Amino acid sequence: MNLVPITYKGGIYRHDEIMDLIEDLGGYIIQKHILAQEVVLQALVPREDIELIARIGKPLTGEIIPSPLVGTEIAVVTMSLEIHHLPHASCDVAEYVRRMGAKTNMVGLARGFGKRIAQLNDEERDVINEHDLAVYLLGDFETCIEYKFPVIRRGIHVPIIVLGGPSTETLKKIIDPPVDGYVGNVGRFMHRTKESDELEMLDQVVTEITRVLDKKREEIAKDPPTVSPARLMDVISSQVDEIHEVLSPTPITVQMTGLRVKLPYDHFAPVLKDIVVEEGITIGEVAEILPSRMRDYILLRIKPFSETNIMV
Amino acid sequence: MDAIEYFEVESPEETGRAYYRRIADIVLLDHNLLRVIKKLHISIDPRIPLFIAVGVTKKIPRVVRVRDIADVNVQERKVTLSIGDETYLAPLLKILWAEYGGDKVIQPDRFTVILNIEGADGHQIEEIPVIDPSESLYKDLIYALLVIQPEGFKVRRQYYGKEKFYLVASENTLPENFEDLVKEKFALMGESL
Structure with a gap:
C-alpha cells in the first residue's frame, strides 16, 4: 500500500467520520489541530483512496491538499535566539515549513553568531542529528558564511539545506564540501515576510526541502524500515495510555525512519521495548530505543529490513 | 516630518550592503528614531570584521525644568505647583521628596503638588532640572545600532553627546586607530567629530 502525505482541512462538524474513514482505509493521522470551527488533519493515506476521502469530505466543506512534508521532523537551525534573528527570519521560515505539514523544531545555537567566534557544541550537534533534515539560517555576508560554516556543520550527518543572504550560486560556490540544498536571498x-516576492522566496525553501527529502526517501526505499513509523505510532498510542496525558502538540512525532516519543526514557523505554507490534514481534526487535538529547524523551530508530529480515 | 539628510551604508560586499541598508532602515523606523537622525553613515567590513556607525542627530530638546511643566506659586507658608504636563511628574516627585522630604510634599490631586515649606525661593524651584530627554534618546539610539550591527560583535566603543554619536564594534580587539576611522567616516558626511 502506497501511503501519501496529505493535509485535510474542513469543518469541525462530523470530522470524526473523516478520521474514522482514514483509519479504516489503513491510513494514519499524524496530527490533528482544531482551530475554532476548523479542523486540520495531517495524515498519511493510501494514494488510491484520496478521491474517496475528498468525495466524502466535500459536503463537510473539507478539502485535501498534498503536503509532502507530513511525517518529517525538520530542525531549523538559527545562529542565536537574539532579536537579530527573531522573529524574522527564523520564525518566518519555521512557521512556513510547518504550514506545509512538517514538524519543525527551532534549534537556537548558544554561540552560533559571529565569524571567528562561532561554535557548535555536542548537545546542539546531537539534537540536530535527531532530525530528518537541518535547515541552516545564515547571515548576509558571504565572507562570514564561508569562514564559519565548516565549524557549525561539523559532525552533522543529516542532510543540510543552507539559507543565506548571498545568491544561490554564490552559496554553492563558497560552501565546500557541498551540502544537499541551497536557497539564496534568505x-x-x-x-x-508578507509581500508576494518574499512568500515566493519561502516557497523556494519548501521546494528545496521537498527535493532533498524526496531524494532521501528514494534512498530509504532501497532498504525500507522494518515497520512504517506511522504504524508504529499507532501501535504505541493504542497500547501506552500515558501518551494521552502528554500535553505536547505531537506526543509522538513521526520521522522518516523513526519516532520521537515524548515520555521519560528511564521509565518508559522498557515498556516500549516489550510492546508487540504484530504476531509476537516486539518493538525492541524492530527498533533501537535510544534516549533523546531533547529533554528526557525517547528516540526510536527503526531498523532497516536488511538488518532484521522482518517486514511488519 | 523631515527626511533624513544623509543615509549611507558601505561594505565591500554589494549584496550584504543592500541587506543592511534595509535592516538599518527598518530598525530605525521601528524604534521611531528616523525623525531624530540628521545624518547616518554605517560601514561594515566582514573581512576584519568591523562595524562602524557614525551619525549626527537633529536638535534635541533641552533639559526639562520645573518651569517647563508646572506653574510655581509661592505663598507665605507653602508653594503650590500646578502641573501642566504630567509626563515627567513621577521623576519630579522623586526629586522633590529627596529635596524636601516626603512629609512636606503633598499631592491633593493629579495636577497639584503642594510643598509645605516656608520662605522658599520660587525662582530657584522653577530652575530645578527634572529630566534630560537627550540621555534616554541617545541610549535608544545606541540600542538600535546594536540591533542593526551583525550579531556577535561584542567588543565595542560607543560615544554620544553634542548631537553626534558613534558605535564601533567587532568580535576581535578593535584596531588601535579606530578613532581615525571614525573621523574619516564623519568626514564623508561633511562633519567633524
Missing part, C-alpha cells in the same frame, strides 16, 4: 532581515 539571509538576515528584520521585517515580516
Whole structure:
C-alpha cells in the first residue's frame, strides 16, 4: 500500500467520520489541530483512496491538499535566539515549513553568531542529528558564511539545506564540501515576510526541502524500515495510555525512519521495548530505543529490513 | 516630518550592503528614531570584521525644568505647583521628596503638588532640572545600532553627546586607530567629530 502525505482541512462538524474513514482505509493521522470551527488533519493515506476521502469530505466543506512534508521532523537551525534573528527570519521560515505539514523544531545555537567566534557544541550537534533534515539560517555576508560554516556543520550527518543572504550560486560556490540544498536571498532581515516576492522566496525553501527529502526517501526505499513509523505510532498510542496525558502538540512525532516519543526514557523505554507490534514481534526487535538529547524523551530508530529480515 | 539628510551604508560586499541598508532602515523606523537622525553613515567590513556607525542627530530638546511643566506659586507658608504636563511628574516627585522630604510634599490631586515649606525661593524651584530627554534618546539610539550591527560583535566603543554619536564594534580587539576611522567616516558626511 502506497501511503501519501496529505493535509485535510474542513469543518469541525462530523470530522470524526473523516478520521474514522482514514483509519479504516489503513491510513494514519499524524496530527490533528482544531482551530475554532476548523479542523486540520495531517495524515498519511493510501494514494488510491484520496478521491474517496475528498468525495466524502466535500459536503463537510473539507478539502485535501498534498503536503509532502507530513511525517518529517525538520530542525531549523538559527545562529542565536537574539532579536537579530527573531522573529524574522527564523520564525518566518519555521512557521512556513510547518504550514506545509512538517514538524519543525527551532534549534537556537548558544554561540552560533559571529565569524571567528562561532561554535557548535555536542548537545546542539546531537539534537540536530535527531532530525530528518537541518535547515541552516545564515547571515548576509558571504565572507562570514564561508569562514564559519565548516565549524557549525561539523559532525552533522543529516542532510543540510543552507539559507543565506548571498545568491544561490554564490552559496554553492563558497560552501565546500557541498551540502544537499541551497536557497539564496534568505539571509538576515528584520521585517515580516508578507509581500508576494518574499512568500515566493519561502516557497523556494519548501521546494528545496521537498527535493532533498524526496531524494532521501528514494534512498530509504532501497532498504525500507522494518515497520512504517506511522504504524508504529499507532501501535504505541493504542497500547501506552500515558501518551494521552502528554500535553505536547505531537506526543509522538513521526520521522522518516523513526519516532520521537515524548515520555521519560528511564521509565518508559522498557515498556516500549516489550510492546508487540504484530504476531509476537516486539518493538525492541524492530527498533533501537535510544534516549533523546531533547529533554528526557525517547528516540526510536527503526531498523532497516536488511538488518532484521522482518517486514511488519 | 523631515527626511533624513544623509543615509549611507558601505561594505565591500554589494549584496550584504543592500541587506543592511534595509535592516538599518527598518530598525530605525521601528524604534521611531528616523525623525531624530540628521545624518547616518554605517560601514561594515566582514573581512576584519568591523562595524562602524557614525551619525549626527537633529536638535534635541533641552533639559526639562520645573518651569517647563508646572506653574510655581509661592505663598507665605507653602508653594503650590500646578502641573501642566504630567509626563515627567513621577521623576519630579522623586526629586522633590529627596529635596524636601516626603512629609512636606503633598499631592491633593493629579495636577497639584503642594510643598509645605516656608520662605522658599520660587525662582530657584522653577530652575530645578527634572529630566534630560537627550540621555534616554541617545541610549535608544545606541540600542538600535546594536540591533542593526551583525550579531556577535561584542567588543565595542560607543560615544554620544553634542548631537553626534558613534558605535564601533567587532568580535576581535578593535584596531588601535579606530578613532581615525571614525573621523574619516564623519568626514564623508561633511562633519567633524
